[in-house]
Amino acid sequence: MTLRAGTISLVLATAIATATVFVPITQAQSFTVLHNFTAGLDGANPYTGLTMDAAGNLYGTTQYGGLQSNDCFLSNGCGTVFKLARQGSGWIFRPLYQFQGIPTGDGANPLGRVIFGPDGALYGTTAYGGSDAGGDCSNGDEFRCGTVFKLTPQPIPCRSFTCNWEETQLYAFMGATDGAHPLGEIAFDSAGNLYGATQSNTAYELTPAHGTWTLTVLHAFAGSGGFDPVGGVQLDQEGNIYGTTELGGTGQEGTAFQLVPSGSGWTLNTLYDFQFGSGGINPAAGLIVGPGGNLYGGTTNGQPNPVVYELSPSNGGWIYSTLYTFPYQHCCGVAANLVMDSAGNLYGTAGGDAVAQIYGSVFRLTPSNGGWIYTDLHDFSGGSDGGLPVSRVLIDANGNLYGTASIGGANGYGVVWEITP
Numbered sequence: 243m244t245l246r247a248g249t250i251s252l253v254l255a256t257a258i259a260t261a262t263v264f265v266p267i268t269q270a271q272s273f274t275v276l277h278n279f280t281a282g283l284d285g286a287n288p289y290t291g292l293t294m295d296a297a298g299n300l301y302g303t304t305q306y307g308g309l310q311s312n313d314c315f316l317s318n319g320c321g322t323v324f325k326l327a328r329q330g331s332g333w334i335f336r337p338l339y340q341f342q343g344i345p346t347g348d349g350a351n352p353l354g355r356v357i358f359g360p361d362g363a364l365y366g367t368t369a370y371g372g373s374d375a376g377g378d379c380s381n382g383d384e385f386r387c388g389t390v391f392k393l394t395p396q397p398i399p400c401r402s403f404t405c406n407w408e409e410t411q412l413y414a415f416m417g418a419t420d421g422a423h424p425l426g427e428i429a430f431d432s433a434g435n436l437y438g439a440t441q442s443n444t445a446y447e448l449t450p451a452h453g454t455w456t457l458t459v460l461h462a463f464a465g466s467g468g469f470d471p472v473g474g475v476q477l478d479q480e481g482n483i484y485g486t487t488e489l490g491g492t493g494q495e496g497t498a499f500q501l502v503p504s505g506s507g508w509t510l511n512t513l514y515d516f517q518f519g520s521g522g523i524n525p526a527a528g529l530i531v532g533p534g535g536n537l538y539g540g541t542t543n544g545q546p547n548p549v550v551y552e553l554s555p556s557n558g559g560w561i562y563s564t565l566y567t568f569p570y571q572h573c574c575g576v577a578a579n580l581v582m583d584s585a586g587n588l589y590g591t592a593g594g595d596a597v598a599q600i601y602g603s604v605f606r607l608t609p610s611n612g613g614w615i616y617t618d619l620h621d622f623s624g625g626s627d628g629g630l631p632v633s634r635v636l637i638d639a640n641g642n643l644y645g646t647a648s649i650g651g652a653n654g655y656g657v658v659w660e661i662t663p
Contacts, residue, residue, distance in 0.1 A: 271619050271620060271661045271662065271663060272661065272662045272663075273620050273627060273659060273660075273661050274659065274660045274661075274662070275626070275627060275628070275651060275652075275657045275658070275659055276300075276326055276333050276644075276657075276658045276659060276660055277326060277333070277335050277657060277658040278651040278652040278653050278655075278657055279304060279307065279651065279653060279655040279656045279657065280307075280653050280655060281306065281307045281318065281319070281653065281655045282307065283307075283308060283309070283322070283337050283340060284304075284307065284322065284324060284335060284337055285303075285304025285306065285307035285308055285319070285321060285322035285324060285337070285340075285655075286304055286305070286306040286307030286318065286319065286655035286656065287304055287305045287306045287307070287648050287649065287655055287656050288302055288303065288304045288305070288633065288646035288647075288648060288656050288658070289303075289304075289305045289353055289632045289633065289646075289648050290302060290303050290352070290353065290354060290355040290356075290578075290632075290633055290634075290646070291355045291578060291579075291633040291634035291635065291636060291645060291646065292355070292633070292636045292644050292645065292646065292658070293355060293356055293357055293358065293364075293636070294636055294638060294644070295358065297328065298328050298638065299325055299326065299327045299328060300325065300326040300333075300636070300644060300658070301323070301324070301325050301326075301338075301356055301364060302323070302324055302326075302355070302356065302646060302658065303321060303322065303323050303324070303352040303353075303354075303355070303356055303366060304321050304322045304324070304352075304656070305321050305351050305352065305353060305648075306318045306319050306320075306321055306351070306655075307319040307321065307322055307655065308320055308321055308322040308337070308340030308341060309340045309341075309342055314341075314343045314350045314351065314370075314371075319340070320340070320341035320342060320343040320349075320350035320351060320371065321340075321341045321350060321351045321352050321368070322337055322338075322339060322340050322341070322352075323337075323338045323339040323352065323356060323364065323366065323393060323407075324336065324337050324338055325337075325338050326658060336405075337406070338364075338393060338406065338407045339393055339406050339407055339409055340406070341368060341371065343371055344371075347371065347372055347373050347411075347414070348371065348372075348389070348391070348409055348411060349368030349370070349371035349372050349388065349389035349391055349411065349414075350368055350369075350370045350371030350372075350386070351368055351369045351370045351371065352366055352367065352368045352369070353367070353368075353369040353425050354366055354367040354369075354424060354425055354426055354427065354428060354438075354474065355427060355428075355633075355634065356393070357428060357429075357430075359392070359430055359434070359436070360430060360434045361434075363392045363393060363394045364392065364393040364394075364407075365390070365391070365392050365393075365412075365428065365430075365436065366390075366391055366393075366428070367388060367389065367390050367391070367424035367425070367428060367438060368388050368389045368391065368424075369388050369423045369424065369425055369441070370386055370387075370388055370423065371386050371388065371389060372386050372387055372388055372389040372411070372414035372415065373386070373414040373416075379415075379416075379417040379422055386414075387414065387415035387416055387417040387421075387422035387423065387442075388414075388415045388422060388423045388424045388440070389411050389412075389413065389414050389415070389424075390411075390412045390413045390424060390428075390436070390438070390448060390455075391409055391410065391411050391412060392409070392410045392412055393407040393408065393409055393410075394407060394408050394410070395407050395408075396408060412436075412448060412455040413448055413455055413457050415440060417442065419444075419459060419462070420440075420444060420446065420457055420459060421439075421440030421441075421442045421443060421444030421446065421459070421462075422440055422441065422442040423440055423441040423442055424438050424439065424440045424441075425439070425440070425441050425472045425473075425474065426438070426439060426471070426472050426473045426474025426475070426485075426528055427473065427474030427475060427476060427528050427579060428474060428475070429474075429475055429476055429477045430477075431477055431481055434450060435447055435448065435449050435450070436448040436455075437460075437475050437477065437483060438474055438475060439471040439472075439473075439474055439475055439485060440471075441470055441471075441472055443462060443463040443464065443469045443470065443471065444459050444460075444461070444462055444463070445459070445460045445461045445463070445471065445475060445483065445485070445501060445508075446458065446459055446460060447460055460483070460501055460507070460508045461501055461508055461510050463487055463490065464490075465490060466490070466491060466492055466512075467487075467490065467491070467497070467499070467510055467512065468486075468487025468489065468490035468491045468496060468497035468499060468512070469487055469488075469489055469490040470487055470488040470489045470490070471485050471486065471487045471488075471499075472488050472526050473485055473486045473488075473525065473526055473527050473528025473529070473539075473579065474528050474579075475501075475528065476528060476529055476530055476531055476579075477531075478531045478535065481503060482500055482501065482502050482503075483500065483501040483502075483508075484498075484499070484500055484501075484528075484529040484531060484537060485498075485499055485501075485528050485529060486498050486499065486525040486526070486527065486528055486529060486539060487499065487525075488524050488525060488526045488542075489524065491512065491515040491516065492515045492517075493515045493516055493517035493518060493523075494518070495515075495516040495517060495518050495523035495524060495545075496515075496516040496523060496524050496525045496541075497512050497513075497514065497515055497516065497525075498512075498513040498514040498516075498525065498529060498537065498539065498553055498560075499511065499512055499513060500513055513537070513553055513560045514553055514560060514562050516541070518545050519545050520545070521541075521544060521545070521547075521549050521551075521564055521567070522540070522541030522543070522544045522547075522548050522549035522551060522564070522567075522575065523541055523543050523544055523545055523548075524541055524542045524543040525539055525540070525541045525542070526541075526542045526576075526577050527539050527540045527541075527542070527576045527577055527578055527579050527580065527590075528579045529553075529579075530579055530580055530581070530582060532582050532586070533586065534554070534555075535554075535555050536552055536553065536554045536555070537552065537553040537554075537560075538550070538551070538552055538553075538565075538580050538582065538588060539551055539553075539576070539579075539580065540575055540576025540577075540580060540590060541575050541576065542575040542576065542577050542593065543573075543575060544567070544568070544571070544575065546571045547567050547568050547569065547570065547571055547575075548567075548568045548570075548573075548574065548575025548576065548592075549564045549565070549566060549567050549568065549575070550564075550565045550566040550576060550580070550588065550590070550607060550614075551563060551564055551565060552565055565588075565607055565614045566607055566614055566616050568592060570595075570598075570600065573594075573595045573598065573600065574592050574593055574594050574595060574600055574602065575592060575593065576590050576591070576592060576593075577591075577593045577632050578590070578591060578631075578632055578633050578634040579634045580634070581634055581635050581636070581637060583637055583641075586609050587606055587607065587608050587609070588606065588607040588614075589604070589605070589606050589607075589635040589637065589643065590604075590605060590607075590634070590635060591603065591604055591605075591631035591632070591633060591634070591635060591645060592604075592605060592631075593630060593631065593632060594622070594624075594629060594630050594631075596624065596629070596630065596649070599624070601621070601622040601623055601624035601628075601629030601630060601650070602621075602622045602629060602630050602631045602647070603618055603619070603620060603621045603622065603631075604618075604619040604620045604631065604635065604643065604645065604661060605617060605618055605619060606619055619643070619661055620659075620661055622647055622650070623650075624649065624650050625650055626650070626651060626652060627647070627650065627651075627657070627659070628646075628647025628648075628649065628650040628651050628656060628657035628659060629647055629648075629649045629650040630647060630648045630649050630650075631645060631646065631647045631648065632648050633645045633646045633647075633648075641662075641663050642660060642661065642662050642663070643660065643661040643662075644658070644659070644660050644661075645658075645659055646658050646659070647659060
């Protein structure tokens with residue numbers, strides 16, 4: 243186990259407050275599709291948000307597509323990593339990597355957002371694939387335990403459309419005490435250590451040394467501590483880790499948690515237990531850290547409706563406040579992390595239900611006079627504009643928004659979109 247110095251204690255007290263919710267308003271925006279996925283080498287069905295580099299280029303992943311193979315889920319390709327590069331007033335799409343599954347054991351089906359590490363490389367996770375040597379996940383590449391990977395550009399510039407970056411596998415999960423199926427957000431600390439969570443109930447740290455990475459399990463979730471931490475993790479400036487579990491806890495409907503370095507390990511603090519009958523439940527989206535240490539997140543379901551919520555530190559405990567309640571019962575809440583701009587506005591995507599012909603939306607919540615104003619920025623139709631967004635929103639310096647929708651578009655395999663004010 244990685245040794246940690248210092249002990250931080252937290253006395254938990256939870257009070258419930260409800261912020262004033264204003265009547266939703268809709269503001270005119272300009273919506274543009276930047277790329278329609280084809281299920282070819284470019285990929286299919288993007289389920290994660292985007293990352294932007296200093297030049298304004300976009301990077302993302304698709305769950306399916308890429309190299310067509312019988313070795314991945316639904317035989318529809320193992321997924322891709324891609325780049326959208328700015329060129330004048332337009333965008334050029336470039337595939338960066340196509341996962342191959344069993345032939346190489348490189349991973350399959352990325353369901354987490356890629357981010358830039360301290361060395362300038364791209365880092366991410368695949369939910370499946372990887373090594374099957376001694377692993378506890380079932381046979382078949384789609385059911386192997388998943389990986390953490392790094393992508394770096396080729397040392398010699400390549401002008402080909404299909405010039406892959408070089409992939410390095412940092413860790414292949416084995417499905418036992420280390421967990422399996424890494425999902426959600428990953429994060430780096432100031433020392434270059436990488437943190438994340440797996441659907442099979444572990445929070446982990448990967449520490450680099452001499453060209454290799456060592457995995458340490460920080461916490462194994464179970465029962466009253468929650469389980470299924472599918473939203474990943476977020477770090478604050480003190481190195482504390484925050485996240486959610488979609489299920490479990492005392493109310494069996496999920497938790498918001500904090501992991502604090504303590505002595506030789508980490509201490510789990512449950513900040514809030516979601517309860518059936520008291521608003522939002524099943525927080526699949528992770529937490530983000532805002533000014534003053536306030537935490538923000540959303541739920542995918544609710545009793546009766548899903549919500550956007552805030553957790554505020556107060557006298558050693560945490561106060562839970564509902565910022566907005568979505569109008570659809572048991573449907574169409576927030577499945578990906580929120581984003582806050584410099585003015586304190588929150589942005590996110592609300593999922594949908596194709597059976598009910600609700601295809602999701604992009605929204606903004608603006609703080610105003612002790613409450614929050616909800617603005618609907620775009621409602622997806624499931625057609626040419628895409629549908630069922632399961633991604634966080636990206637905001638650039640000019641206030642433009644970017645994201646993905648997992649279905650729809652010109653070919654039915656999802657889109658990358660931009661909204662300009």
